[in-house]
Amino acid sequence: MSTVRGEPFAGDAGTLSTPGTVLVVDDQRENLAALEAVLEPLGEPVITAESGEQALRVLLHQEVAVILLDIRMPGLDGVETARFIRSRPATRHIPIIFLTASVSDAEQMELAYATGAVDFVIKPFEPSILRAKVASFVSLTRERGERLRQSRARARAEAAARAVRTLQALSDAALAHLELEPLADELLDRACMLFGAGSGALLLADSARPVLQLVAARGLEARGDDYEVGEALGALLAGRRPVILTPEAAAWGSLAPADAAELVAVPLRDGGEGEVRGLLTLATSRRAAFDDADLELLEMAGGRISVAIEHAQRFEHQRALVEALQRCLLPEVLPRHPRFEFAARYRPGESGARIGGDWYDAVALDDRRIAIMIGDVVGHGIAAAARMAELRNALRAYATEGHRPSAALERLERLVRTTMGTQMVATVLFLVLDLATRSITLARAGHLPPLVRAADGTVRVLDSGNTLPLGVIGGAQPSEFTYALADGDTLLLYTDGLVERRSEPIDAGIDRLMTSLGGGPPSAAETCDRVLERLVGDQPPGDDVALLAVHVLPLDDGPLRLELPARPESVTIARHRLREWLHHEFPDLDGIVASDLEVAFSEACTNVVRHAYGPGDALFRAGAAALGATVELSVEDDGCWRPPRGGHGGRGIELMRALCDEVAIEHGPDGTRVSMRRSVGR
Amino acid sequence: MSGHDDSRTRVERLRGEIDIASVPALERRLMDVPNTLHELILDLSAVTYLDSSGIRLLHDLHDRLELRGQRLVVVSPTGTGPRRVLDLTGFGERVPLEDSVRDGCRAGPI
Numbered sequence: 001m002s003t004v005r006g007e008p009f010a011g012d013a014g015t016l017s018t019p020g021t022v023l024v025v026d027d028q029r030e031n032l033a034a035l036e037a038v039l040e041p042l043g044e045p046v047i048t049a050e051s052g053e054q055a056l057r058v059l060l061h062q063e064v065a066v067i068l069l070d071i072r073m074p075g076l077d078g079v080e081t082a083r084f085i086r087s088r089p090a091t092r093h094i095p096i097i098f099l100t101a102s103v104s105d106a107e108q109m110e111l112a113y114a115t116g117a118v119d120f121v122i123k124p125f126e127p128s129i130l131r132a133k134v135a136s137f138v139s140l141t142r143e144r145g146e147r148l149r150q151s152r153a154r155a156r157a158e159a160a161a162r163a164v165r166t167l168q169a170l171s172d173a174a175l176a177h178l179e180l181e182p183l184a185d186e187l188l189d190r191a192c193m194l195f196g197a198g199s200g201a202l203l204l205a206d207s208a209r210p211v212l213q214l215v216a217a218r219g220l221e222a223r224g225d226d227y228e229v230g231e232a233l234g235a236l237l238a239g240r241r242p243v244i245l246t247p248e249a250a251a252w253g254s255l256a257p258a259d260a261a262e263l264v265a266v267p268l269r270d271g272g273e274g275e276v277r278g279l280l281t282l283a284t285s286r287r288a289a290f291d292d293a294d295l296e297l298l299e300m301a302g303g304r305i306s307v308a309i310e311h312a313q314r315f316e317h318q319r320a321l322v323e324a325l326q327r328c329l330l331p332e333v334l335p336r337h338p339r340f341e342f343a344a345r346y347r348p349g350e351s352g353a354r355i356g357g358d359w360y361d362a363v364a365l366d367d368r369r370i371a372i373m374i375g376d377v378v379g380h381g382i383a384a385a386a387r388m389a390e391l392r393n394a395l396r397a398y399a400t401e402g403h404r405p406s407a408a409l410e411r412l413e414r415l416v417r418t419t420m421g422t423q424m425v426a427t428v429l430f431l432v433l434d435l436a437t438r439s440i441t442l443a444r445a446g447h448l449p450p451l452v453r454a455a456d457g458t459v460r461v462l463d464s465g466n467t468l469p470l471g472v473i474g475g476a477q478p479s480e481f482t483y484a485l486a487d488g489d490t491l492l493l494y495t496d497g498l499v500e501r502r503s504e505p506i507d508a509g510i511d512r513l514m515t516s517l518g519g520g521p522p523s524a525a526e527t528c529d530r531v532l533e534r535l536v537g538d539q540p541p542g543d544d545v546a547l548l549a550v551h552v553l554p555l556d557d558g559p560l561r562l563e564l565p566a567r568p569e570s571v572t573i574a575r576h577r578l579r580e581w582l583h584h585e586f587p588d589l590d591g592i593v594a595s596d597l598e599v600a601f602s603e604a605c606t607n608v609v610r611h612a613y614g615p616g617d618a619l620f621r622a623g624a625a626a627l628g629a630t631v632e633l634s635v636e637d638d639g640c641w642r643p644p645r646g647g648h649g650g651r652g653i654e655l656m657r658a659l660c661d662e663v664a665i666e667h668g669p670d671g672t673r674v675s676m677r678r679s680v681g682r
Numbered sequence: 683m684s685g686h687d688d689s690r691t692r693v694e695r696l697r698g699e700i701d702i703a704s705v706p707a708l709e710r711r712l713m714d715v716p717n718t719l720h721e722l723i724l725d726l727s728a729v730t731y732l733d734s735s736g737i738r739l740l741h742d743l744h745d746r747l748e749l750r751g752q753r754l755v756v757v758s759p760t761g762t763g764p765r766r767v768l769d770l771t772g773f774g775e776r777v778p779l780e781d782s783v784r785d786g787c788r789a790g791p792i
Contacts, residue, residue, distance in 0.1 A: 367698060367699075568701075568702045568703035568706075569703045571701055571702050571703055572699065572701055572703045572704075575699075575701070575731070591763075592763070592766065595731075595763035595766070596763075596766070598731065598763075599731075599733050599763070599767055602701055602702075602731075602733045603733055603734055606701070606702045606733070606734065606735060609702060610702070651734040651737055651738065651771055652733070652734040654770075654771065655733070655734055655767065655770060655771060658770045659770070
């Protein structure tokens with residue numbers, strides 16, 4: 001436990017009576033003998049010294065209640081001896097009675113009082129008066145000793161309480177779920193408060209390099225994140241105990257803030273043993289701010305901080321691992337299509353290895369169809385993420401082999417049942433989106449139903465037949481459900497983390513989701529963001545959340561306007577958009593006429609891609625407009641080209657002329673505009 | 683796409699849309715013809731779109747095979763968009779153009 005610095009009675013606090021030893025100092029033996037005789041009736045021990053020096057030596061190892069001190073002595077005289085006694089903390093309080101031969105020595109008396117004498121006895125003395133004086137000072141000292149013992153016991157109790165408070169504050173359960181950086185900030189703040197330090201820093205050792213990393217700083221300008229571990233820092237780290245540094249110390253410059261006068265450096269080790277994890281520094285602008293009790297407590301505090309940091313590091317490591325695993329398993333990019341917009345979001349659950357087995361996936365099966373999957377493996381952490389990967393890959397394989405959703409889920413169920421036993425429970429939704437007809441065919445195994453928001457804001461639940469989750473015995477054959485998405489529809493798939501709240505039925509969560517979906521914007525990305533904002537907010541969700549939205553871009557009435565990069569794929573996109581636009585504007589259009597227009601449009605676009613620009617992603621514009629029963633197609637670029645003549649290269653323009661009623665190619669200084677007209681005879 | 687091979691005659695069946703974006707992959711596939719082959723029948727019945735990029739590929743393929751003493755027959759049914767483009771560009775004047783694979787085989791010199 002702590003010792004209280006500067007206390008005279010370092011002995012056992014339990015002793016009830018303090019011996020009232022009297023120290024008598026006189027250079028003349030006969031005087032000493034006489035004084036001993038006078039004091040003898042008091043029954044207190046008497047120690048004699050023949051000089052000031054001898055008296056000081058006695059005081060080094062002897063507790064004394066009162067000192068009788070002759071003023072006139074050779075060597076150290078009484079006044080000087082008294083000054084020494086007063087200057088030492090251990091003896092400062094001992095009452096000193098000066099013995100002097102003459103009262104006329106007023107100047108010396110004044111000096112003696114100033115030095116700390118409490119009384120005078122003038123030789124020759126009256127024995128009874130001397131005895132009475134000594135007796136009264138002995139009892140005063142004894143009372144003082146008693147008070148000191150009590151206050152020291154109180155101080156000890158207080159120190160113990162403080163230690164308990166301090167250590168509790170540094171291993172508080174509330175810290176347990178903090179990530180490393182907020183934890184380091186909190187620990188440093190608490191340490192500064194507990195030890196009355198104005199500033200401080202928490203530095204952690206790096207396992208790979210000889211540096212300390214500054215993870216938290218208070219009142220200290222962070223001078224670079226890394227501190228090279230040189231000789232001075234190395235010595236601090238190698239030590240077991242906290243060390244008080246003053247500006248003369250070698251390590252001072254790198255650790256202390258500008259206005260500090262004293263700094264304590266605490267090596268962080270688990271329980272004072274084991275490898276050093278880092279260094280805590282606390283600084284104050286006061287001198288002698290940290291005492292032995294502080295140092296002892298700081299050593300224990302260092303152990304606690306070390307344990308807390310170690311937990312956070314281990315935890316962070318595991319969390320990062322699971323998160324990385326999960327991110328690897330989610331598709332990096334979603335399919336792209338001019339008529340559909342895809343967006344997905346994943347939010348890991350609140351801290352802890354609470355990252356679960358939620359996943360989503362979208363795979364283009366061919367030009368016409370995209371497979372979309374979402375699922376949730378029960379459980380958390382690495383094991384759940386790994387099982388999720390197995391399911392995802394199996395389902396991908398079934399999808400690309402061309403199995404229908406119900407058949408794919410049936411196979412998946414069989415796979416789970418035969419290879420994963422009862423270790424796995426998962427919900428899965430699998431749908432195939434037909435890009436041409438805009439219809440979805442879906443099957444579910446225990447997964448929550450998708451929602452569809454129409455362009456007018458109405459929301460419906462696609463509550464198709466559902467079966468039990470995979471891995472739950474007794475699941476029926478999954479049934480299939482087909483739904484035709486309309487222009488402007490937004491389809492939302494999600495996992496239960498989005499809607500499930502403890503203490504409420506899941507329908508309440510789905511209602512909440514429907515409300516937030518209804519008032520929201522149509523685009524896929526905005527839908528995901530709005531739903532997350534409304535249902536999850538800024539805090540990590542209780543369980544992890546995955547969601548995926550598909551928005552069918554509405555076809556506007558009026559002309560088609562496209563701006564596309566001059567790349568081969570753009571020709572395909574432009575043609576498909578024209579096909580849809582023609583179908584929308586002229587539903588009964590003859591197939592050959594439509595195909596002629598597509599070819600003419602593609603040829604004009606192909607010319608731009610082939611001839612108008614050098615390498616790079618310059619843009620070109622393509623459009624179509626209905627002028628009564630005539631379609632006008634236009635393709636414009638900002639490049640510079642001439643129609644190639646003859647041979648294979650001129651075939652495109654030949655075709656445009658053959659397929660349209662009018663073709664105009666205008667070359668200007670800023671680019672070329674091709675416009676073509678064709679009657680569609682409606 | 684699928685192929686049929688009786689070692690002297692190979693039938694290559696193409697699908698989907700042939701335009702500037704899909705030509706490079708097709709080209710890699712079609713230019714790889716064994717020396718022993720006499721005749722390549724390219725069946726475009728399942729092709730839903732064809733434009734000058736595709737015509738150019740067919741001409742290149744024909745020229746190449748001709749240099750090697752091999753024969754190209756293109757099959758594209760009358761009344762389809764691709765056939766219309768082939769007809770408009772006079773493709774049939776240089777390369778045998780048939781309505782069906784059966785016609786293509788019968789038209790062979792052997």
